[in-house]
Amino acid sequence: MPEAAALATGLAEELRACGRACDEVVDLRPLTGGSSRETWAFTAIDGSQRSRFILRRDPDGEADPVRTRHEAIALTAASRHGVPGPELVSWSDGEDRLGSPYLLMTHVDGEAIPRRLLRDEQYAAAREVLGRQLGQAAARVHAVPESELDGLSEADPLEAIRERYDLVGQHRPVLEVAFRRLAADRPPRSERRALVHGDFRVGNVLVDASGLTAVLDWELVHRGDPLEDLGWLCVRAWRFGGPKPVGGLATFADLFDGYEEVAGARPDVDVVRWWQLLGTLNWAVICLWQAHRHFSGMTRSVELAAIGRRVIEQEHDLLRLLGES
């Protein structure tokens, strides 16, 4: 694998340029993780010391420098304000250093796979505390001062979803009902335009036997209403079959208690509800979009094709949620 060998050499040079001693990079291997980025794990050797790192890099020809820059701003600020996660060692939005925009960070131990977190005996104790810890972590993300968010953008959430829906070009009455109801019931604009993780859910966090170790996957970070993150976390799709409303493994009381401990106030549950509904609509449109990527020929994949029929699960949930309000 000559490409991997070149990457290993480049990573060793990059670590030394950041002031970290490194004789050699070993165990470089790609991780699967189903995202739009390549993810690599590797170990840096310095004498008898071994340190593990993670590289996330845009695929060749799919450079997204803005996204990488946003993620670097967020990761740096979040880490400074006590959100558990990796330390950002270096990053670039250019193509000159490691071929394409990348983020190089320390490795954090923990499990991300939702089905294991929900069912394996070794995470039983973690499940007891995770709801509260997710609340605390979300509140820490949202408490990052606005002065540290320069360069992060904000979009109208409903318009952004509508834009993607129109791009796919499917016409679905249930989704139109949801668009209308969300527009009619829109909560007052929150005063604070907080740091919003944008994909805060089980599957994007790491957990060990004692609880939360890292908040990952900041690709969709932006500024906006902080309660977006709590609503998204409570969308049914992110319960992975688990019985409880928060990620399948925690109660609202756990989540809101943890949030209140850090934020000093309990989140407005009416606003969380609105974002839960919006999150369900958003996921429906993402399912349509994924299928569209296959059928339009952008990326042919049986997995993307199959996601198309998952829209119906979201439509079912939207009708259920709308019926309760």
Place this chain on the structure above:
Amino acid sequence: MNSLHRYPSAAEAVEAVREFLRSDAADSAYYARVAAHLLGIVERELAADRGDAWLAERLAVLGVDDEDVLAAQVRDGDWDDRYDELVAVLSEITDERLRVANPRHLAPVADDDPRRS
């Protein structure tokens, strides 16, 4: 357009599986499970009693003969005053689609309304 199970259609789903079986990904256990799942949907669709004619009947209850037209009407607010009538029919159609796409998702869920926490 009036297609009960529409996107992707059974033919599109089968095409995606066929393409997968001939691709480099064919030896992946993960993608094989996804392909089997997709064929399971097609299998249920082929066995189902209700089809496009049933959808047309349900739409006729609302006085429309095309689902795209209905979507446009909802978008324009034409159904705001007859919301309950609309949602009753949409629920029937959605449940029928779900019986094919993922019948397990029809199981009742525990209360997940944060306003009742």
